[in-house]
Each structure stands twice: as structure tokens, then as C-alpha cells.
Amino acid sequence: xxxxxxxxxxxxxxxxxxxxxxxxxxxxxxxxxxxxxxxxxxxxxxxxxxxxxxxxxxxxxxxxxxxxxxxxxxxxxxxxxxxxxxxxxxxxxxxxxxxxxxxxxxxxxxxxxxxxxxxxxxxxxxxxxxxxxxxxxxxxxxxxxxxxxxxxxxxxxxxxxxxxxxxxxxxxxxxxxxxxxxxxxxxxxxxxxxxxxxxxxxxxxxxxxxxxxxxxxxxxxxxxxxxxxxxxxxxxxxxxxxxxxxxxxxxxxxxxxxxxxxxxxxxxxxxxxxxxxxxxxxxxxxxxxxxxxxxxxxxxxxxxxxx
Amino acid sequence: xxxxxxxxxxxxxxxxxxxxxxxxxxxxxxxxxxxxxxxxxxxxxxxxxxxxxxxxxxxxxxxxxxxxxxxxxxxxxxxxxxxxxxxxxxxxxxxxxxxxxxxxxxxxxxxxxxxxxxxxxxxxxxxxxxxxxxxxxxxxxxxxxxxxxxxxxxxxxxxxxxxxxxxxxxxxxxxxxxxxxxxxxxxxxxxxxxxxxxxxxxxxxxxxxxxxxxxxxxxxxxxxxxxxxxxxxxxxxxxxxxxxxxxxxxxxxxxxxxxxxxxxxxxxxxxxxxxxxxxxxxxxxxxxxxxxxxxxxxxxxxxxxxxxxxxxxxxxxxxxxxxxxxxxxxxxxxxxxxxxxxxxxxxxxxxxxxxxxxxxxxxxxxxxxxxxxxxxxxxxxxxxxxxxxxxxxxxxxxxxxxxxxxxxxxxxxxxxxxxxxxxxxxxxxx
Numbered sequence: 001x002x003x004x005x006x007x008x009x010x011x012x013x014x015x016x017x018x019x020x021x022x023x024x025x026x027x028x029x030x031x032x033x034x035x036x037x038x039x040x041x042x043x044x045x046x047x048x049x050x051x052x053x054x055x056x057x058x059x060x061x062x063x064x065x066x067x068x069x070x071x072x073x074x075x076x077x078x079x080x081x082x083x084x085x086x087x088x089x090x091x092x093x094x095x096x097x098x099x100x101x102x103x104x105x106x107x108x109x110x111x112x113x114x115x116x117x118x119x120x121x122x123x124x125x126x127x128x129x130x131x132x133x134x135x136x137x138x139x140x141x142x143x144x145x146x147x148x149x150x151x152x153x154x155x156x157x158x159x160x161x162x163x164x165x166x167x168x169x170x171x172x173x174x175x176x177x178x179x180x181x182x183x184x185x186x187x188x189x190x191x192x193x194x195x196x197x198x199x200x201x202x203x204x205x206x207x208x209x210x211x212x213x214x215x216x217x218x219x220x221x222x223x224x225x226x227x228x229x230x231x232x233x234x235x236x237x238x239x240x241x242x243x244x245x246x247x248x249x250x251x252x253x254x255x256x257x258x259x260x261x262x263x264x265x266x267x268x269x270x271x272x273x274x275x276x277x278x279x280x281x282x283x284x285x286x287x288x289x290x291x292x293x294x295x296x297x298x299x300x301x302x303x304x305x306x307x
Numbered sequence: 308x309x310x311x312x313x314x315x316x317x318x319x320x321x322x323x324x325x326x327x328x329x330x331x332x333x334x335x336x337x338x339x340x341x342x343x344x345x346x347x348x349x350x351x352x353x354x355x356x357x358x359x360x361x362x363x364x365x366x367x368x369x370x371x372x373x374x375x376x377x378x379x380x381x382x383x384x385x386x387x388x389x390x391x392x393x394x395x396x397x398x399x400x401x402x403x404x405x406x407x408x409x410x411x412x413x414x415x416x417x418x419x420x421x422x423x424x425x426x427x428x429x430x431x432x433x434x435x436x437x438x439x440x441x442x443x444x445x446x447x448x449x450x451x452x453x454x455x456x457x458x459x460x461x462x463x464x465x466x467x468x469x470x471x472x473x474x475x476x477x478x479x480x481x482x483x484x485x486x487x488x489x490x491x492x493x494x495x496x497x498x499x500x501x502x503x504x505x506x507x508x509x510x511x512x513x514x515x516x517x518x519x520x521x522x523x524x525x526x527x528x529x530x531x532x533x534x535x536x537x538x539x540x541x542x543x544x545x546x547x548x549x550x551x552x553x554x555x556x557x558x559x560x561x562x563x564x565x566x567x568x569x570x571x572x573x574x575x576x577x578x579x580x581x582x583x584x585x586x587x588x589x590x591x592x593x594x595x596x597x598x599x600x601x602x603x604x605x606x607x608x609x610x611x612x613x614x615x616x617x618x619x620x621x622x623x624x625x626x627x628x629x630x631x632x633x634x635x636x637x638x639x640x641x642x643x644x645x646x647x648x649x650x651x652x653x654x655x656x657x658x659x660x661x662x663x664x665x666x667x668x669x670x671x672x673x674x675x676x677x678x679x680x681x682x683x684x685x686x687x688x689x690x691x692x693x694x695x696x697x698x699x700x701x702x703x704x705x706x707x708x709x710x711x712x713x714x715x716x717x718x719x720x721x722x723x724x725x726x727x728x729x730x731x732x733x734x735x736x737x
Contacts, residue, residue, distance in 0.1 A: 013510075092626055112628030113512045114582030133630065135512025173512055197515065198506030 004302045008120045008127040011136035012178040020182060024146050026298035027291070033070055034293055044073035047304050050098060053109040053130070054080040059265055059289065060130050060139070064107050067296035073304070076103070091115060092122050099123040104304050108132070126303045134168045140264055141174035143295040145182065147288050148219055151260050156183035159256075161213045163247065164223025164272055165194040165234070171264045172223055176202050189213030190245060193234045210245050215254045221262040222247055222272045238271050247273045252282065260284045308352050309333050310728065314343065315358025315689065320365060320662030321678040330363055332685040335728035340681055358689050361722060364661050365677050366398025366686035368668040369639065371463075371488070371542055371566060371614035374400070374431070376422060377415065378407025383619035383706045385419060388639070389428030391617075391705035393732035395639040396688035396721035399669075399676055400429050400617075403463040404436040411436040411447045416455040428731050430686070432458040432674060434488060437476045441465040446476060449483045458672050461488035463542060464589075466524060468494070474531050481537035486672050488540045491524035491549070492590070501630050503591040507576040513629060516591050522548040529556040529563055538562035540671050543616050545571045545590035547600030554609045564671045565604075566612035569638060569645035570711070572601045572654075578711060584625045584632035585711040588618065602654045605663065612671055613663040615642045619707030637705045640698075644717035647692055651718070657692075685728040694720040 004022065006014065015023075033041055049068040053061050061077070068075045078098075089097075091110075098106060105126045108116045113133030120127045131137040149155055160179055166172045166188045179186050180203040187205045188195060195206055207213040214220050225241055235241055252259065261273070261282045269275045278285060310332040317328040317340065329346050331339040339346070369392065375383040383391075385402075392400050402419065404410035410419065416433045423431040435457035439445045441464070449460060460480055466489070467473045473489075480487045497520035502508050504515020525541055529552060532539040544550060544567045556563045570588065575598050578586045586592060604610040618635025625632050646664055649655045655663070666677030676686055695718045700708045724732040 090626065091628060110628070112630045114629040117582050118628060133512060134514065170512065196509040197504055197517075198509045201506040202510060 004305065006303065008116070009138055009299060009303055010116050010120060010127065010129050012138045012141050012174045012181070013136070015138070015178070017181060020142070020145065020178060023142055023295070023298050023302060024149060026302060027146050027294040030297040030301070031291070031294035033297070034290070039070050040072055041070065042072045043301060044068070044071040044304060047073040047105070048103040049073045049075050049300060050103045050106045051075060051077045052098070052106055053078070055109050055111050055131070057109050057130070059292070060109065063289070063292040064130065064296050067293050068300055070293070071297055071300060073300065091118065095119045095123050099125055105300060128299060128303060131170050133170070135170055136174045137170040138174050139292070139296055139299055140171050141178040142299070143288055143292040144175055144221065144262060144264070145178055146291045146295050147262065147284055148260070150287070150291065151284060152218060155179065158184045158218040159187070159216060160184050160219040160221065161187045161189055161217045162221045162223065163189040163210050163213060163245065164225060166190055166199060166223070167194050167196040169223045175221065176204055180204065187213050187217070191235060210247065211251050211254065214247070214251055217255045217259060219260050219262060220247065220252065220255055224264065224266065225268055225272045242271050246271060247277055249274065249276050249280065252277060262288060265289065308354060309348060310354045310356060311346055311348065312356045312358050312363060312689065313346070315361050315363040317679060318362050318364045318658055318661050319679050320658045320666050321680070323656070323658045325657055330679070332725070332728045335685055337679060337681050337683050337685050340679065356689070356723065361689045361691050363679070364396070364688050364690055365665045365679050366688050366724065366726065367396045367643065367664045368399040368676055369397050369615050369617065369642070370401040370612060370668040370672055371568070372400045372402050372617040372639065373405065373619065373635070374402040375619055376406060377418060381706070382621050385422035385431060386426040386428065387704070387706040388617070388619070389423070389426045389431065390732065391637070391639040391703070392429045393724040393726070394704045394721065395641070396643045396690055396724060397639060398429055398686035398688065398724060398726045399432060399674070401432040401434050401459060401672055403434050403461060405441060405464045409436050409441050410434070410457070411439050411441070413448070413451050413455040416452055416457050420456050429726060432672060434459045434461050434463070436460065437462040437467055437487070438472065443467045443469055443472060446472065446479060449479050449485055453483045453485055457485065458674055459486035459488050461490065461542065463488065463490045466490045466492045466494060470527060470531065473528065474535065477531055477537040477539055478535055484673060486538070486540050488542050489524070489528045490542050491521055491528060493520045493523045496520035496523065501587060501591070502579050503576045503593045505576060505594050507579060511580055511582070513579070516589070518546040518548055518593065518597070521546050521590055522552060525549045525552050529553070529561055532563055533559070533561045536562065538564065541565040543568050543571070543590055543614070544601065544604070544610055545593050545597060547597045550600045550604035550609055554604070554607070557609060564611045565609065566614040566671070567601050567605065567610050568614060568616045569642050570636060572598055572605065572649065573645045574711065582629045583711065584627065584629055585636055585709050585713070587629060587632055587634055588616070588636050589634035602649065605649065606654050611663065611667045613642065613646055614668060615639055617705070619705055620709045621707050625709050635709070637703070637707055637710050639705060640703055641710060641712050641717060643690065643721055644719040647719035685725055687725050688721050689723040690719065690721045692719045694718070696720065
């Protein structure tokens with residue numbers, strides 16, 4: 001296997017096409033482990049992985065935890081409420097203290113953009129960004145790309161629509177960077193106040209009307225709409241969103257016949273997507289979750305530098 | 308004591324000339340400016356300063372600094388800020404009122420001036436708050452503050468949202484001859500933002516501060532100044548739109564002056580890639596287009612003054628996640644070389660550049676200084692415009708080290724600073 005030289009996974013922005021292919025190929029070879037009767041290999045025995053989640057997360061955290069355990073790494077979980085940050089310790093101090101205990105990898109979820117970048121300068125353990133602010137969520141993008149490749153056989157040349165609050169979505173940003181790098185044609189869609197200034201500079205097309213955006217697409221990716229969690233009120237309400245931007249089966253008829261529908265979860269049924277579509281034949285939402293474990297196993301394996 | 312500065316080249320920003328000349332200081336004043344070698348002195352008590360290959364410039368005047376005293380002495384004090392200023396070639400600083408307590412009453416103004424007398428470094432001109440507690444509600448006692456020594460009023464960092472209060476501030480400050488310095492920001496639009504809203508903020512996932520949040524308030528303050536005929540000074544102009552608004556206002560003879568800071572013509576928003584919190588300030592680093600407009604505004608005289616917005620913060624406020632870190636960078640020790648870059652780029656002629664760092668600031672504040680004329684206070688600096696060096700954190704005299712220029716090569720350095728005829732700072736030869 002090719003030498004993998006990265007210490008940290010901070011964002012898709014740092015990964016080359018070769019890097020991405022290597023991670024996806026590795027995930028493919030590791031996926032089978034999760035189907036075995038005994039779902040464990042000794043690959044990362046004796047390695048320590050810290051899951052440090054400053055923001056609530058069920059899916060990502062569990063997925064990393066399962067991935068680490070299937071590779072026999074020891075995992076330790078910390079959350080903001082259970083750590084010294086509530087006692088006023090700075091992120092850097094917390095990290096230095098963690099470092100003093102010699103973990104091999106820190107999986108970090110943080111509400112501040114750039115938090116993993118800050119840590120990576122301070123400590124020698126590898127940092128895996130499990131979501132920073134509104135910036136990036138690279139493991140999600142990688143599992144999405146893995147799923148697309150699995151279903152479509154390729155990424156290059158595919159037409160992909162991402163619909164939702166692009167401005168505040170780290171899933172969207174990581175996918176845009178990764179998918180365009182791999183040669184996909186990405187269109188972003190959503191109400192104007194959810195599309196950030198200058199997004200076209202990232203190589204994507206902007207089509208505000210989702211009905212237009214899904215036309216002839218191979219992949220339609222939805223984002224979770226969380227009006228209640230936004231610091232600024234961006235949109236009149238969920239009802240309005242569902243009426244004008246929610247993905248319906250009728251709308252999906254305009255996409256390619258073999259379209260796949262993706263969602264990073266958790267799904268707001270009846271808001272960004274109808275239940276009919278979420279549970280329908282085109283949906284690969286649960287495959288994404290399954291693949292998440294395989295992709296995160298690959299990430300842990302490669303970034304710990306296991307052999 | 309008589310001081311004879313010989314062999315130097317004198318920059319007179321008011322007359323706009325650069326000439327070889329000697330300068331004689333007596334009793335704290337510039338006694339004579341004369342051709343090289345023409346000075347004859349008999350008797351003792353003569354101090355000679357050799358300014359060979361150096362420029363003699365009027366002491367620089369920074370109309371926008373934060374000295375953090377009282378209240379945040381761990382970041383900076385009148386003394387440490389004065390030392391940093393003197394090292395940077397400044398002989399006068401106007402300090403902003405956002406201290407703890409804020410400078411909204413006579414006793415705080417007097418305290419700052421008392422600290423200034425003890426420090427015996429730069430002259431300090433306190434800027435008082437526009438409203439009590441910088442809350443934007445009740446005007447401070449402009450008359451009493453002026454008597455105590457304040458030269459201007461500003462709600463820097465906490466812009467006056469209420470337009471009627473701003474109007475009355477301009478009216479009443481005009482009556483007392485105080486300059487009103489406006490921090491122009493519509494905080495309802497910039498709220499939550501940490502960098503310029505544009506292609507870079509979109510790329511690196513940080514919440515943006517749109518240019519319009521500055522421009523809306525620049526226009527409001529120009530409108531008010533126009534309405535009542537009282538002057539307003541716009542602080543830290545950072546956008547092309549603001550430059551354009553001020554240009555049009557000046558064309559219509561609205562009494563407006565404006566400043567920008569060296570970082571707004573030296574860096575653009577790409578500097579934030581990598582999330583260095585020393586690239587975070589308010590207003591934020593803008594786009595390339597804005598940087599070009601700022602330069603043009605300086606060249607055309609739309610922007611009168613270069614001021615640093617020296618904003619010291621310790622590692623406690625800066626070694627944090629980008630969105631949690633404080634806004635602001637230090638600037639006193641880098642303003643001169645960064646401004647000289649504009650001369651080297653052909654944006655400004657040398658006397659114009661020095662003027663924006665001295666005489667124009669004095670004019671905007673209504674204070675003396677910024678010229679090299681016989682009979683004036685001997686406030687001057689002797690600089691080596693060609694000296695090239697890498698800025699090192701350990702060489703920074705400010706108590707705080709939050710500069711994005713650490714590790715960068717700078718060209719041009721102050722060597723010696725004289726305030727009132729007294730050498731207050733001299734570079735030790737390494």
C-alpha cells in the first residue's frame with residue numbers, strides 16, 4: 001500500500017485526488033469486516049483514539065467509535081460537558097493535557113471553524129476533523145463519495161445537486177470541495193439567503209429553484225434544515241421551506257431514472273424531504289450510515305499509519 | 308542644551324519637500340533649520356546627532372490607538388504603548404476610550420494624562436467616549452472632558468446606533484471643537500461575522516461581515532455631517548464603497564475626514580486562510596478590490612490619515628478558536644515600514660506618506676504637530692527608510708504581540724525619537 005503522509009484530516013481541501021482514492025479503496029477493503037460474525041481485526045491493537053465532541057453528535061461519534069473498535073483500537077470519549085472546558089480551560093490547554101497522555105489520534109467535533117487546525121499546530125497526535133463550525137466535515141464527504149462510487153461506479157462526470165442551507169453546512173462545503181476535485185458537476189440549490197456569497201468560485205453552479213436543480217441529476221443530496229439552531233433567523237419557517245424547497249417524489253421525476261437520494265441525517269421528515277422519498281426506492285440514506293463505518297475505519301487506519 | 312542633528316535629509320510633509328538640511332533644537336523647540344554644515348556653535352552643552360543616510364521626519368501622530376489603561380494593563384499601558392509608539396517613530400498618540408472604566412468622565416481623562424506625565428514618552432491625547440459607558444444612550448460631558456484634556460470623542464468599538472444621538476454628538480462636539488471619530492458599523496448586519504464576507508469566507512467556512520455593514524453607517528454619518536454642517540471623522544475605512552462615499556461627500560464639501568490602517572492596504576482576506584487569529588480585526592481584512600480602492604483613496608487624498616488602530620490583546624484573547632478570539636492587532640511598530648511600502652509602490656510620494664502619518668492626523672484632531680518648522684515643538688523621528696529586517700516577536704516592545712507581520716520582512720525602521728527636544732527612544736545597535 002502507498003505511503004500515506006498526512007498527519008491530520010482537517011478538511012477535504014487538504015486531500016488530493018490520489019489521497020481520496022486511497023481512502024475510498026481502503027474503505028472498500030475494510031467494509032467486509034463489518035459483515036463478519038466476529039467484527040474485529042487486530043490492526044490497531046494498542047492504539048488510542050480519543051473522541052472529543054464539543055457538540056452533540058450521535059451518528060458521527062458512534063460511527064467513529066464502532067470503526068475504532070472494529071480495528072481493535074482503544075477509544076476514549078470526551079464531551080464538552082464532561083471535560084474541563086466547562087471549568088474555563090482553553091481548547092489549547094485541554095488538548096495539551098490530552099497530548100500528555102499520548103493518544104494516537106484525536107477525533108474532534110467543535111462548534112468553531114478552524115478548531116482542529118488550531119489543535120493540529122499544538123499537538124503531535126493526529127487530528128481528525130469530525131465537523132468544525134460551518135466549515136468542513138470531511139469524513140461525511142468521504143462516506144458520501146464512497147456511497148456514490150459504490151452505487152454509480154464512479155464520481156467523475158456525475159451531475160450532483162446539493163439542496164439546503166449551503167451557507168451553514170459543513171457537509172455541503174466538504175462535499176463541494178471533494179466532489180468537484182473528483183470531477184463531478186455540482187449544483188447547489190436553496191433559498192438565496194442560504195447560498196453564500198461567491199460559492200461559484202468553488203466551481204459549482206447555483207440554481208435556487210430545487211425543481212430546476214434536480215433536473216437530469218445522478219445524485220440529489222439533501223441537507224438537514226435546522227432553523228431553530230441558527231443564530232440568525234434566515235427563513236420564514238419550516239412550513240414555507242417544505243412547500244417551496246422540500247424534495248418530493250414529483251420533483252424527483254425530473255432527475256435521472258437511476259438517481260440516488262442522499263441525506264447526512266438526521267432526517268427532518270416532511271421538511272427537506274418527504275417520507276415517501278426518504279424511504280423510497282432511490283434513497284441510499286441507510287447505506288450512507290453503513291458506509292460511514294467503513295470509511296472511518298479507513299481514515300483511522302491511514303491516519304494512525306497502521307500497517 | 309542644544310541639539311544639532313546633522314548630515315540628514317529632512318522631510319517636510321507640509322511643504323511637500325525632501326531636502327538635505329541640519330536641524331537645531333533648543334529649549335524643546337526646533338530653533339533652526341539650515342543648510343548642511345552651516346551651523347556654528349561656540350561653547351559647551353552641545354549634543355550632536357549624526358543622521359547620515361537617514362531621514363529626519365516630524366514625529367508621527369497616531370490618532371487611533373488602544374492603550375488599555377485603565378483596566379486592561381496586562382495587555383498594554385500608557386507607558387508600554389508609549390514605548391512601542393516611540394520605537395515606531397510616533398511622538399503623539401490619541402487613545403480610544405474603551406477602557407475599564409471607559410473614558411467617559413474627567414477623572415479617567417485626567418488619570419490617562421497623569422500616567423502620560425509619569426511615562427515621559429509620547430504625548431498622549433485622550434479620546435473620550437461619546438456616550439456614558441459607551442452605551443449609546445446619554446452624551447458624556449463634552450465641555451468638561453475637553454477642559455480635562457480630551458481632544459476628540461468616539462464610541463470606538465461600540466458604534467452609536469441611535470442616529471439622533473449621533474446627530475446631537477456632532478452638533479455639541481462641533482460647539483466645543485472636539486473631533487467626532489465614528490466607528491462606522493451597522494452591528495445588526497455584521498453581528499456574528501468574524502471576517503470579510505466574500506469568496507474566502509465562503510471557502511474557509513467562517514461567518515462573514517459584509518462590506519455594506521460599514522458603508523451603511525459611513526453614509527449615515529456623512530448624511531448627518533451634511534445636514535448640520537458639523538465635521539465627522541470616519542475611522543478605519545476598509546471598503547471600496549466607503550472610499551467612494553467619502554469621495555463624493557468631499558466633492559460636495561461635506562466636512563468629513565477619514566483614516567485607514569496599514570493592514571487595510573497591506574493585507575487582504577486571503578491572509579486569514581489558516582485561521583491565524585492575528586489576522587482577525589474589525590473591520591476585517593477585505594478583498595483585493597477593496598485594498599486597491601484604499602490605495603487609490605490614499606493617493607487621491609480621499610483618505611486623509613493613516614492610523615494604526617493599535618489594539619493589543621494577550622494570548623488569553625488570541626490563542627483561541629478563531630470565532631472566540633478578540634478582534635484587533637497591534638500596529639505602532641509596523642506602521643512606518645508598511646506605509647513606506649506605498650512610497651516604494653508609487654502610491655504616495657514620501658512627504659505625502661509622512662503627512663498622512665503625522666500632520667493630517669494633527670489637523671483631524673485639531674492639535675499641533677506634524678511639521679518641521681522653526682519655532683515648533685521639537686517632536687521628530689530619525690528613520691532609516693532602507694533598513695530591511697524580519698519582524699521578530701521578541702523585538703516587539705508593545706506588551707502584546709498580536710501582529711500578523713511577525714516573521715514578515717519589513718523595510719524601513721525608526722532609529723531615534725525626540726519629543727519636546729528630549730530623546731525618548733533610541734535604537735540599540737544589535
